[in-house]
Each structure stands twice: as C-alpha cells, then as structure tokens.
Amino acid sequence: MFSIIPPYEFDTKIAKKVAPLTFVYVMMLAMNNLCLKYVEVTFYQVARSLSINFTILFTYLILGKSTSRPALxxxxxxxxxxxxxxxxxxxxxxxxxxxxxxxxAFVALYGIYVQKTLSAVDNNQWKLLHYNTTLAILFLFPLVVFSGELTEIAAKSTDVIQSMSFWVLMTITGITGFAINIAMFLQVKYTSALTNTICGTAKACVQTILAAMIFKNPVSGLNALGILLALFGSGYYGWVRYQERMAK
Structure with a gap:
C-alpha cells in the first residue's frame, strides 16, 4: 500500500528550490500557534479570515492573475x-x-508556493513532502532554541515529556499534520491555490461551531456578527469562483 511513496531523496539543487516554500510553511505554523495562544478558538477564524484577501493580492502580484468584481x-x-x-x-x-x-498572509502564500514548487519535484506530492519536512526540521530548530523552548522542555521533562498522554497527543498531531499536508498538496496539484483557500472555509465553519460547543468560549453580539460575516463572505467568494470556473 506504500508503493506509491518514492524512496527518500535529498538533492541540494532541488532543496534550494523548495526552501522558499518551507520558509513560508514554518512561518505559517508559527503564526497559527501564536495566534491561538492569544485569542479564543471561536475568534481564531476571524483573526485569520483575511487569507482570501491575501490570496487575491498575492495571486495578482506573484502570478499576475486579476480577480473579478464579485470576488472583490x-x-x-x-x-x-x-x-x-x-x-x-x-x-x-x-x-x-x-x-x-x-x-x-502566510496561509495564502503557502498555497501559491505549493503550486509553483511542485514542478521542481516532477509534480510529485510525496517528493515535495520529503523535502518540505526535512527542511522544516532544519528551519524550526533555531526557532525552538532562540524561543527558549528547550529550557521549558528540560524543566518539564519529568512531568510532561515522560507522560503517556503527552506522546499520544503528539502522535495524533503528527499524523494529522502529515495527512493535512498530503491533502493540501494533492488539492493544489489538481485544482488551484484559490480552491485550497476556499475549502479552508468549510473547515473554519466546523472549527468555530465545535469551539463554541466544547470550550464554551464567550461570544458577544458583535463578535458573532463578525464571525458570520467572515464565513458568509468566504462562502460567497467560493460560490463566485465556482460560477466563474463553470462559465469557462
């Protein structure tokens, strides 16, 4: 069942082409986690709802593609x-x-750079995962050192690191992250970076509802209105792009 995965390889010439994508990936992970550190999960979607706006901006600046008035x-x-x-x-x-x-911003850039970088690995999402994961480890290590996380890990080694629940959660997180990466690479490969951003809206809807149900986060009237507008705008954007694609 794993025959579709090519043997591991690491060519420095290809790695240099993948490096910009990995940098964007690492920054996206860091910004996501830092955002969740300071805001409620229900507000998380609003805090990072501008990914569609940035996708349009970067698509125009990097790929030279314009956007229709309804999408704007x-x-x-x-x-x-x-x-x-x-x-x-x-x-x-x-x-x-x-x-x-x-x-x-980095979520929008990530989808665009995945689309641009796939050609460097023969349009093979598994090779891209090999290079992206390897480079991400190298890029993340200095961040872990300079952020002081090694000191925290050493201080909590007896309480947290040795607990079975910690490693179960870390394993689930790793498997989920692996699956998300593959799904995203395949989606961008067969559709577009824009479609990937739109599909994130469905995830955001479920995430916001589950956060309100599980964590009981307080939601004000204006906050709820903002969440609904952000989700409605994202959904409307997806519908507009679908109509445009069908027309073509």
Whole structure:
C-alpha cells in the first residue's frame, strides 16, 4: 500500500528550490500557534479570515492573475467581518490580531508556493513532502532554541515529556499534520491555490461551531456578527469562483 511513496531523496539543487516554500510553511505554523495562544478558538477564524484577501493580492502580484468584481466584493465582506469581529471580541488581543493577520498572509502564500514548487519535484506530492519536512526540521530548530523552548522542555521533562498522554497527543498531531499536508498538496496539484483557500472555509465553519460547543468560549453580539460575516463572505467568494470556473 506504500508503493506509491518514492524512496527518500535529498538533492541540494532541488532543496534550494523548495526552501522558499518551507520558509513560508514554518512561518505559517508559527503564526497559527501564536495566534491561538492569544485569542479564543471561536475568534481564531476571524483573526485569520483575511487569507482570501491575501490570496487575491498575492495571486495578482506573484502570478499576475486579476480577480473579478464579485470576488472583490466577497473580500470586502470578509474584511468587514474581520473588523466587526475584532471590535466585538471579549478577550481582545493586539498580539492575537497581529499573528492572525500574519497567519492569513502566510496561509495564502503557502498555497501559491505549493503550486509553483511542485514542478521542481516532477509534480510529485510525496517528493515535495520529503523535502518540505526535512527542511522544516532544519528551519524550526533555531526557532525552538532562540524561543527558549528547550529550557521549558528540560524543566518539564519529568512531568510532561515522560507522560503517556503527552506522546499520544503528539502522535495524533503528527499524523494529522502529515495527512493535512498530503491533502493540501494533492488539492493544489489538481485544482488551484484559490480552491485550497476556499475549502479552508468549510473547515473554519466546523472549527468555530465545535469551539463554541466544547470550550464554551464567550461570544458577544458583535463578535458573532463578525464571525458570520467572515464565513458568509468566504462562502460567497467560493460560490463566485465556482460560477466563474463553470462559465469557462
């Protein structure tokens, strides 16, 4: 069943071409986690709802593709939801907003760079995963050292590192991250970076609902309105792009 996965390889010439993608990937992971550190999970979608706006911007700047007026209107709705949701957030945090906007930018860049980098690995998502994972380990290590996490790990080694529940959760996280990467590579390979961003909206809807149910996060009226606008704008954007694709 694993015959579709090619043998591991690491060519420095190919690695240099994949390195920009890995840098964007590492920054996306860091910004996502830092955003979740400072905001509630229900507000997380609002904090990083600008990924569609950044996708349009970067698609134009990097790929030279323009966007239709209805799609731009959808982006305006998303931005309005972002502004209203931020204003109505009970546990507001400028740090969370900053990292959320940064996360949106890197999420948008990641989809675009996946599309650009696949050609460097013969359009093979498994090879891209090999290079991206290897380089991510190298890029993340200095961040772990300079952020002081090694000291925290050493301090909690007896309580946390040796507990079975910690390793079960870490294993589940690793498997999930692996599956998400493969799914994203395949989606971008067979569709587009834009479609990948739109599909993130469905995930965001489920995530926001589950967060409100499981964590009982407090949600104000303005915050709820902002979440709904951000989700509606994202959904409307997906519908607009679908209509445009069908017309072509």
């Amino acid at each position: 209107m959808a982006c305006f709705i998303v931005f309005a939801g972002f502004a209203i949701g931020s204003y109505g957030e009970i546990n507001f945090s400028w740090e969370g907003i900053f990292y959320g906007v940064g996360s949106s």
